[in-house]
Amino acid sequence: xxxxxxxxxxxxxxxxxxxxxxxxxxxxxxxxxxxxxxxxxxxxxxxxxxxxxxxxxxxxxxxxxxxxxxxxxxxxxxxxxxxxxxxxxxxxxxxxxxxxxxxxxxxxxxxxx
Numbered sequence: 499x500x501x502x503x504x505x506x507x508x509x510x511x512x513x514x515x516x517x518x519x520x521x522x523x524x525x526x527x528x529x530x531x532x533x534x535x536x537x538x539x540x541x542x543x544x545x546x547x548x549x550x551x552x553x554x555x556x557x558x559x560x561x562x563x564x565x566x567x568x569x570x571x572x573x574x575x576x577x578x579x580x581x582x583x584x585x586x587x588x589x590x591x592x593x594x595x596x597x598x599x600x601x602x603x604x605x606x607x608x609x610x611x
Contacts, residue, residue: 532599532602532603532606533603533606534603534606534607534609534610536603537602537603537604537605537606537607537608538607538610540596540600540603540604540607541604541607541608544592544595544596545562545604548588548589549561549562550562550563551563551611558588559588559589562608562611563611564611565578565608565611566605566608566609566611567609567610567611575605578601578604578605578608579601579605582596582601582604
C-alpha cells in the first residue's frame with residue numbers, strides 16, 4: 499500500500515513539474531551555452547522525480563548512475579535521445595518540453611555520474 503502511494507505521489511509531482519516547466523519556458527527565449535551545470539539543473543527539474551543518480555537506487559525508473567561512464571555505455575547518446583523524444587513504457591515523451599540543447603546538457607551531466 500505504501501509503495502502504491504509513493505508511486506501516486508511521484509506521478510503527481512512529475513505532472514506538476516511538467517506543467518510548471520511549460521508555463522516557465524518563454525517562447526523564443528535565447529539558448530544557453532551547453533554546460534554540465536545546466537544539464538544538472540534540467541535533470542533535477544525534469545528527471546529526478548523518477549531517476550536517481552545514486553548507484554543502484556531505483557525509483558519509478560532506473561538509476562542513471564554510470565549510464566554514460568561505464569564501458570560499454572548502458573545506452574548510447576543516440577538511444578537516450580530517442581528515449582527522451584519518444585518515451586518508452588512508463589517513461590513519457592519529452593519532445594514537447596526538452597529542446598535539443600536541453601538534451602545535450604543532460605547528456606553532458608550524465609557523463610559526470
